[in-house]
Amino acid sequence: MAASQQALAERKQDDRRRGWQIFAVWFVLVVITDYLVWFVWGPHMPPGTMTNTAAAQQFDFKVLTAMVVPVLFMVWIYGGYVLINFRAKPGDRGDGVVITGNRKVQGIWYVASTVMVLFLAWFGTFELISNNGIGTGGGPSPIWKPNVKSPLVIQVIAQQWRFTYRWPQFGGMETTSLDLPANTTVKFDVTSLDVIHDFWAYQLGVKADANPGVNNVAYTTTTSQLGRFTVRCDELCGIWHGAMYNYGHVVSRSAFYSWAHQMQVQNAGVTKLLPPFSLTYTPSYSGAGGGYYPSYDPNGSTQTY
Amino acid sequence: MGIVLVSAAVAVGLILFGIFGYLRTYPPTVSAVASSTQPNTVNLTMQVDGAVGTGPHPNWVGWYIKNGAGKWVRTTLVQIPERSYVHVTVLEYDSGGPLRNEYWGKVSGTVGGSVNLNGKNVSVLNGSSGNGIAHTIVAPGLNLAIPVWGVNGNASNFCQAGPCSPAQAHNVETFTFYSGTSTHSYRWQCFIPCGVGYLNGNGGPMSATGYMAGFFKVVA
Ligand SMILES: [Cu+2]
Ligand SMILES: [Cu+2]
Numbered sequence: 001m002a003a004s005q006q007a008l009a010e011r012k013q014d015d016r017r018r019g020w021q022i023f024a025v026w027f028v029l030v031v032i033t034d035y036l037v038w039f040v041w042g043p044h045m046p047p048g049t050m051t052n053t054a055a056a057q058q059f060d061f062k063v064l065t066a067m068v069v070p071v072l073f074m075v076w077i078y079g080g081y082v083l084i085n086f087r088a089k090p091g092d093r094g095d096g097v098v099i100t101g102n103r104k105v106q107g108i109w110y111v112a113s114t115v116m117v118l119f120l121a122w123f124g125t126f127e128l129i130s131n132n133g134i135g136t137g138g139g140p141s142p143i144w145k146p147n148v149k150s151p152l153v154i155q156v157i158a159q160q161w162r163f164t165y166r167w168p169q170f171g172g173m174e175t176t177s178l179d180l181p182a183n184t185t186v187k188f189d190v191t192s193l194d195v196i197h198d199f200w201a202y203q204l205g206v207k208a209d210a211n212p213g214v215n216n217v218a219y220t221t222t223t224s225q226l227g228r229f230t231v232r233c234d235e236l237c238g239i240w241h242g243a244m245y246n247y248g249h250v251v252s253r254s255a256f257y258s259w260a261h262q263m264q265v266q267n268a269g270v271t272k273l274l275p276p277f278s279l280t281y282t283p284s285y286s287g288a289g290g291g292y293y294p295s296y297d298p299n300g301s302t303q304t305y
Numbered sequence: 306m307g308i309v310l311v312s313a314a315v316a317v318g319l320i321l322f323g324i325f326g327y328l329r330t331y332p333p334t335v336s337a338v339a340s341s342t343q344p345n346t347v348n349l350t351m352q353v354d355g356a357v358g359t360g361p362h363p364n365w366v367g368w369y370i371k372n373g374a375g376k377w378v379r380t381t382l383v384q385i386p387e388r389s390y391v392h393v394t395v396l397e398y399d400s401g402g403p404l405r406n407e408y409w410g411k412v413s414g415t416v417g418g419s420v421n422l423n424g425k426n427v428s429v430l431n432g433s434s435g436n437g438i439a440h441t442i443v444a445p446g447l448n449l450a451i452p453v454w455g456v457n458g459n460a461s462n463f464c465q466a467g468p469c470s471p472a473q474a475h476n477v478e479t480f481t482f483y484s485g486t487s488t489h490s491y492r493w494q495c496f497i498p499c500g501v502g503y504l505n506g507n508g509g510p511m512s513a514t515g516y517m518a519g520f521f522k523v524v525a
Contacts, residue, residue, distance in 0.1 A: 157406065160507045161494065162445060164408055174408040176445070193405055194498065194505040239512040243492050246445070269429040270411035 011097070018085070019105075026077045030070045037065050047205045050229060050250060051220040053135030054205030060127055060134075067116060137190060137208030137216035140279070146219050151187040153305045154178070155277070158190070158197035158210035161240035163231060168277045168305040170260050173267045178231065178248035180204075181256035182224050190216040191280050197237045201248065203229035210235075215279035222250050279303050332380035332515030334522060335370040337391055346390045349383060352475075353440050353453065355399035357516070358466030365509060366399060366440070366499050367516035369468050377468040381493070381519025389484045390416065393451075397476040398469040401437030401455020402497075409441050409496040412480070414449035420480040422454055430454055444493035444521055449482050484523045491521045 042062040049055040088096075128134055132144045155166035157174070166174045180186060190199045190208040197210040199218075208218040226249075233244035251259065264271075275281075337347035350371040357367040357379055369377040385391050404410055410430045412420050419428040430452040432438040439455035453476075456463065460474040469475065495517040498506025510516035 159406055159496070160498070160505070160511070162443075162496075164406065174406075194507060238507060239518060240492065240494060243445070267411065270408055273407045273410055273429065273431050273433070275407070 018081075022078055022081050025081075026070075026073055029077065030073050033069050033073070034066045037069060038062055041065075046202075048203050048225075049223065050203045050225050050227065051135070051205055051222050053131055053220040054203060055223070056127060056131040056134050057205045060124075063123065064120075067120070071116070132219050135205040135207060135218055135220050137218045140215045140217065142217050142219070146185050146221065148185040148221075150305075151185040151219070152181065153187045153189060154180075155189040155191065155279075156199045156208075156210060157193060157281070158199060158233065158237075158244075159193040160195065160238050161233070161244045163197075163199065163233070163244070163246060166274075166277060167260070167263075168303070170264055171271060172274060172277045173264050173271045174274060175263050175267065176246065177263075178246065179256055179259045180222055180248065180250045181253040182222050182226060182250055184253070185219065185221040188218045188220075189279060190218060193281055195237050196235050197233045197244070198235035200232045200234040201229055202232065203227075207234065213280050226250050226252065277303055277305075332382055333378060334382040334384050335372045335378050335380055336384040337386075338373050340392065343390070343392075345388065346392055346481075347385055348392050348394070349385070350394045350396070352377065352396040352467070352469060353399055354464060354467030354469050355458075356466045358468065362510070362513075362516070363466065365513070365516050366501075367467070367510055368519070379468075380515050381517070382514065382522065383519070384522045384524055385484050387484055387488055387523050387525055388486055390481050391484055392481045393479065395442075395451075395453055395476075395478040396469070396471070397439055397453045397456065397478060398464040398467070398473060399439040399455060400458030400463070401439035402432065404432040404438055404452075404496070405498055406496070407432060409443065409450065410438060410452045412451060414444075414447055415451070415480040415482050417481075420451060420478050422478050423476055438497065440499060440517070441496045442493055443496050444491045446489065446491040447482065447485065447493075447521065449493070450496075451478070451480060453478055484521075487523070488525050489523050491523065492518070493521060494518050 042058070042065075043049075045058050045061045045065075047054045047057055049058060128136075129144055132146045133142055138144065153168050155168065157164045157166060162176065163178075164174050164176055165178050166172065188199065188206060188208060190210045191214060192210040192212045194212060196212070198207065199210050200207045204220055204222075206218050206220050208216045210216065229248050229250065231246050231248055233241055235241075237244065337349040340346040340348050352369045352371075353366070354369070355366055356364050357369070360379055367379060368381050369379050370381075370383060372378050410432050412418060412428045412430075417426075419426045421427075422430075430438055432452070436455040436457055438452045440453045442451040442453065443449065456474040456476055462473045464470075464473040464475070495511065498511060499517060500506050500509035500511035503509040503511070512518065514520075
C-alpha cells in the first residue's frame with residue numbers, strides 16, 4: 001500500500017520541522033551548559049591551579065567536558081524528544097510510520113565524530129608535549145623537559161610504607177616532610193626501595209610511578225599560589241598502602257629557604273650516615289635487612305646536581 | 306540442585322570459618338599503666354624478639370607488651386590516654402644490621418629528641434656499625450621514629466624464642482613521647498624489612514598486626 005505523493009511531501013515537511021525543533025533545543029542548551037562548564041564549574045575542576053601542570057590538566061578537563069556536552073545532549077535531547085512526541089496514542093493499534101535512512105544526517109554524524117576524535121588525539125599529544133609531560137613520569141631521561149637551567153631537584157624515595165624526600169642541592173639531606181618554594185621549577189626524581197609505588201601529589205598535578213631500580217623523572221613549576229597539597233601512594237603496595245600519604249606545602253621562597261636550612265641542621269647527624277646521592281638504590285634481593293644503597297650495592301651510581 | 310545447595314553451604318561455611326578464625330587470632334589490646342610517681346604519665350614496657358616462640362607463627366619476629374598484671378602479651382596494640390606522656394621501656398632481644406634507608410636511624414618525636422640506650426642518650430643510631438639496628442618503632446601520625454639497637458646474634462645467651470627474659474642478651478632503650486590532644490588510632494610499623502623469607506622482607510610479620518605492625522590507640 002503506497003502512500004500518496006501528497007502524504008509523502010507532508011511528512012517530509014513535518015520531519016524537517018521536527019529536526020529544526022530538536023536542533024534549536026540542543027543548540028540553546030549546549031551554549032548555556034558549555035558557558036557554565038567553562039566559567040562556573042571549570043575553575044573548580046581538579047587538580048586546581050597550584051602549579052603549571054595542575055593548571056594545564058584543569059584546562060584539559062575543561063576542554064574535554066565542553067566537547068562532551070554537545071554529544072551527550074544530542075543523544076539525550078533526541079531520545080527525550082522521541083519519548084515525548086512519538087508515543088502511540090491510547091487506542092491506536094496501527095503500524096508506525098516507515099523509517100528510512102537519511103544520508104545527510106548520517107554524514108554529519110560521521111564527519112563530526114571523526115573531526116572530534118582526531119582533534120582530541122592531536123590536542124592530547126600537543127598538551128603532553130607543550131607541558132613537558134604535564135606532570136607525569138617521563139622515565140630516566142624524559143624527552144620533554146622545561147627550559148630551566150637548574151630546577152630544584154627533589155628525590156622521592158618510596159618505601160613500604162612511607163615517602164621520604166632527598167635534597168641533593170641541600171647537602172643530600174633526607175626528610176619526611178615536603179615543602180616547595182613558590183614560582184619555582186621542580187624536578188622530581190622518583191624511585192623506590194622495594195615494590196612499585198606511585199607518587200601522586202594531587203594538587204601539584206604530578207603523578208609518577210616509583211619503581212625499584214628506576215629513576216622516573218617528573219617536572220612541574222609552582223605558581224604564586226601558596227597552600228597545602230596531598231601526597232598519596234597510588235599503587236597498591238601492601239598492608240599500609242592506604243596510610244601511605246603525607247601533606248606538603250607550597251610556601252614563599254624565603255620561608256622555603258629557612259625551612260630547608262632548619263631541616264639541614266636538624267638532620268645533620270643522620271645525613272652523614274646516608275650513602276652518596278644516587279638516582280636509584282637497587283634492591284639487593286637479599287630479602288630482609290639493608291643493602292639498598294650504593295655503598296653496599298654495586299648497581300647503584302652516584303649523581304651530583 | 307542438590308550439588309548447588311551443598312556447594313553454597315560449603316562456601317558460606319568456609320567464609321564464616323575464615324572470619325571467625327581471623328577474629329579469634331586478632332591480637333588483644335594492652336593498656337599502658339598509669340605512673341605512680343609522675344602526673345599525666347603512663348608506663349609502657351615492650352620487648353621485641355627474633356622469634357616470638359608462641360602462637361600460630363612462633364618463628365616470626367614480633368613484640369610482647371607487659372599488661373597491668375605484669376604479664377607479657379603477644380601484641381602490638383596499645384591503648385594510651387590523650388594528653389599524656391608515655392614513658393616507654395623497650396627490651397630488645399633480636400640481632401641487628403644496616404638499614405635499607407639509613408634515615409630511619411634518626412630518633413624523632415621523643416621528649417628531648419633522644420632515646421636512652423643502655424644508660425646513654427643518643428639521637429642517631431648508625432645501623433652500619435656494631436650490632437646494627439634490629440627494629441624501629443615509627444608512628445608517622447605522632448611524628449615518632451625510634452630505631453632500636455640490636456644485640457650480638459652470636460652471644461651465647463642469645464634468646465632463640467620468646468618471650469625472652471632479662472637473663473638473656475638484650476638492650477634497654479627508654480624514651481618518652483606525648484600522646485597528643487586528640488583521640489585517634491595511630492598506626493605504627495617497623496622500617497626494617499625484617500620479614501625474612503618474604504618478598505622484599507616486607508611480608509609475613511611486617512604485614513601482620515601483633516608482630517611488626519600495630520596501633521597506638523589514643524583514648525579520652
Ligand atoms: Cu606505596
Ligand atoms: Cu622489625
